[in-house]
Amino acid sequence: MGSDACRQGGLGAGRAGLPRLGSLRQPRGAPGRLEAALADQTVRQERLGAVQPRRGYRRAQGSRRTESRQGEGHALLVNSPVGIFTSTPDGRFLFINDALARLYGYDGAQAMIGAVTDIAGQLYADPRDRTEFARCMQNRAQVNSHECRMVRRDGSVFWASLHARAVTDENHNVLYYQGFLIDITDRKLAEKQSRLSEEKFTQVFMAAPDCIAIVRLADGHAVDVNLGFEEITGWKRSEVLGRSSVASGFWVEPGERKAMIEELNRGRDVMNREFTFRDSGGAVRDGVYSARPILIDGEPHYIFILRDVTERKQAEESLRLTQFAMDRAPDSILWVGDRGELIYANDAACSSLGFSREELLKMKVFEVDPDFPVEGWEQHKVDLKRLGRMTFEGRHRTKDGRIFPVEVTTNYIDYKGRFLGIAFDRDITERRRSQEERDKLQNSLFQAQKMESLGILAGGVAHDFNNLLQIMGVNIELLLRSIDSRHPSAPRLQTVARAVDRAGKLVQQLLFFGRKAVIQPKPLDLNREVEEAVRILERTIPKMILITRHLASKLWPVCADPVQVEQVLLNLGANAVDAMPAGGKLLVETKNIVLDTGFPGEKKDARPGRYVLMSVTDTGCGMSRETLTHVFDPFFTTKELGKGTGLGLASTYGIVKAHKGHIQCYSEPGQGTTFKIYWPALEQGGMAFEAPPQLDKPRGGDETILVVDDEPDIRELTGEILQSFGYRVISAESGEQALDIYEQRGSDIDVVLLDLNMPGMGGTWCLRELLRRNPAARVIIASGYAENGQAREALNSGASGFVGKPYQIHELAHKVRAVLDE
Incomplete structure (x- = not known):
């Protein structure tokens, strides 16, 4: 700035000639006699001895001025509104007026002269400005409009414009500086604001994301365009300046431009009109433009502002399609606000809940x-914000109060700083129903597999148990036959015999639930079997339990094993008695029923047809849902330890399934229990009823019987029994030994009593070999296995009969005699 100030002085190089005082530009409003007043001040200073007077100059002044003129000039300087000063080159004031003192914040001229001893250090915000001022004064002898920042007494800074000249002696030595100072802070601020405003306009114009162009109204030529114009239209700035937008093909509809020009010519603004335009590549795009008429140097122009809304239009179209898709989505869609309020609901939500959209938007989730x-909403928001997405099952309530299950997938969105949850709700009523059906099928399959596995196990252990029971039972029976009924040991032997009999029934129950027991079906009147079983129950159950029968007349016959039917009724009766320790009622019902779709509530093995329904209902304590799921499980019992084997209902289940029937259980805690058994009815014209068999006293004989068993005790006892009936007995401990004996004495052997489960070749292969050697050989299978299990294969191979272990003496005698008499 100092250099500029030097140039503004207008002096040539060197110090030749003093500057004219009149060359200093006086501020507007400054007194016209300021130059004279300064000259007069110089004289006063010389008189006061402030500077060394120049003789020639003093003489010139002395000749021209009078004492009165000097006084007038001094008053002008002192009272001038412009800050006036005289200072030494080394930075001390010789004179200042009150205006300058006030400008710097001092109370008066003398106070400031006394306080300021270093002008550069005390008054200049930047001491370098004082140095530059001194340099200019040294080189040019004057400074005009030297602009710099000054510091007031209180430390505040202001801008000043400094005008001064150097007063020299005849040898051109600087004696002092004279000048005046103007506060230009307001002008500086105004210039800064103007400069900033212009810079801002330029920056905004160039940096605006919209397309902006300044166009001459007369011919449509572009005067200037911004960078947004290049980015949106694709045309470079150099390609459009001085050209008309009509020539470039910018306007897709020329009529649109014509309408705009007409409005502008009338001095009207054109605001936010939608139109289409072409970019430099010829692609048609959507836009919104505004235009305003302006004057530049008196010539009409207009500012054209364009915003490309192609993507917005596409987004709006996508939004419309998305809105349509959401409204028509098959699942319910709900938007939930920060306080749980519903702010959107699609058609499916309205339909599934039964509310109108207006009603839903007034509700909360x-x-x-x-x-x-309600109290869990804030925690739900926290969890959803943390996870971003959550899926869970819940329930919805319809307008009419119906509750149905839903699967909810909710997503979190931070929408303009606010919480927004978008929930997709799917009605899973059908899925739940299907899942329940699958669970039932799975449970049925699991139950069947479990029964099958346990049946295999039962069939295996039954053989070994029956062998042991056979030995014990026959020995006890022989002992009882050998002593008088009044013998002291007779009651004890009878007790042991009953225990063996119960053990045999336990094995039979194992075979029942595993469907391994011998089934001897025959046409039955189920009512008659019920009457027989009820008579047994009435003799055995407590008297405080009342048994009632509702038996249908003309009941269809069924094909079943009467022993096992009786076992089912006795098992269910015993189960009912345990459920009514304080007494109650037991109801047994029968009726004909035709199932069109199979067993109610079941899919597996569900065969439609004619059935006889037998129901057993008690008024006992009932069962929980959990207990019901295990009611037919083997060894499952709710009774106290030692009071139940857990095989009663399991064997019942096995018997019913073995007859191709079905059993169902209905129960609730405190509401009693009902078992429903569906027995397949015989087709019309089926087998006739058979009279109950009458067992005569076993007959003996003198035939020869080969007893084959690997258990020595069983061989010995069986031989003793047969011999007691007059038969001759030959024993073998294995299949191989039996074949050797048969090879030697086959013509003497009338019947072979053969055990199946033996070491070595086993009973089955022994049977086949015997029949190969003598197809007419008569072989009775004696086994602890079930007749329809492993024994069935032997029977199908040609065996003449079967007797199951443990058998009683009369059973064995009847079977042997029957085979011999065939």
Whole structure:
């Protein structure tokens, strides 16, 4: 700035000639006699001895001025509104007026002269400005409009314009500086604001994301365009300046431009009109433009502002399609706000809940979901914000109060700083129903597999148990036959015999639930079997339990094993008695029923047809849902330890399934229990009823019987029994030994009593070999296995009969005699 100030002085190089005082530009309003007043001040200073007077100059002044003129000039300087000063080159004031003192914040001229001893250090914000001022004064002898920042007494800074000249002696030595100072802070601020405003306009114009162009109205030529114009239209700035937009093909509809020009010519603004335009590549795009007429140097122009809304239009179209898709989505869609309020609901939500959209948008999510507590909403928001997405099952309540299950997938969105949850709710009523059906099928399959596995196990252990029971039972029976009924040991032997009999029934129950027991079906009148079983129950159950029968007349016959039917009724009766320790009622019902779709509530093995329904109902304590799921499981019991084997209902299940029937159980705690058994009815014209068999006293004989068993005790006892009936007995401990004996004495052997489960070749292969050697050989299978299990294969191979272990003496005698008499 100092250099500029030097140049503004207008002096040539060197110090030749003093500057004219009149060359200093006086501020507007400054007194016209300021030059004279300064000259007069110089004289006063010389008189006061402030500077060394120049003799020639003093003489010139002395000749021209009078004492009165000097006084007038001094008053002008002192009272001038412009800050006036005289200072030494080394930075001390010789004179200042009150205006300058006030400008710097001092009370008066003398106070400032006394306080300021270093002008550069005390008054200049930047001491370098003083140095530059001194340099200019040294080189040019004057400074005009030297602009710099000054510091007031209180430390505040202001801008000043400094005008001064150097006063020299005849040898051109600087004696002092004279000048005046103007506060230009307001002008500086105004210039800064103007400069900033211009810079801002330029920056905004160039940096605006919209396309902006300044166009001459007369011919449509572009005067200037911004960078946004290049980015949006694709045309470079150099390609459009001085050209008309019509020539470039910018306007897709020329009529649109014509309408705009007409409005501008009338001096009207054109605001936010949608139109289409072409970019430099010829692509048609959507836009919104505004235009305003302006004057530049008196010539009409207009500012054209364009915003490309192609992507917005596409987004709006996508939004419309998305809105349509959401409204028509098959699942319910709900938007939930920060306080749980519903702010959007699609058609499916309205349909599934039964509310109109207007009704839903006045509700909160807690009114839709009965399981969602209001107090849990804030924690739900926290969890959803943390996870971003959550899927869970809940329930919805319809307008009419119906509750149905839903799967909810909710997503969190931070929408303009606010919480927004978008929930997709799917009605899973059918899925739940299907899942329940699958669970039932799975449970049925599991139950069948479990029964099959345990049946295999039961069939295996039954053989070994029956062998042991056979030995014990026959020995006890022989002992009882050998002593008088009044013998002291007779009651004890009878007790042991009953225990063996119960053990045999336990094995039979194992075979029942595993479907391994011998089934001897025959046409039955189920009512008659019920009457027989009820008579047994009435003799055995407590008297405080009343048994009632509702038996249908003209009941269809069924094909079943009467022993096992009786076992089913006795098992169910015993189960009912245990459920009514304080007494109650036991109801047994029968009726004909035709199932069109199979067994109610079941899919597996569900065969439609004619059935006889037998129901057993008690008024006992009932069962929980959990107990019901295990009611037919083997060894499952709710009775106290030692009071139940857990095989009663399991064997019942096995018997019913073995007869191709079906059993169902209905129960609730405190509401009693009902078992429903569906027995397949015989087709019309089926087998006739058989009279109950009458067992005569076993007959003996003198035939020869080969007893084959690997258990020595069983061989010995069986031989003793047969011999007691007059038969001759030959024993073998294995299949191989039996074949050797048969090879030697086959013509003497009338019947072979053969055990199946033996070491070595086993009973089955022994049977086949015997029949190969003598197809007419008569072989009775004696086994602890079930007749329809492993024994069935032997019977199918040609065996003449079967007797199951443990057998009683009369059973064995009847079977042997029957085979011999065939």
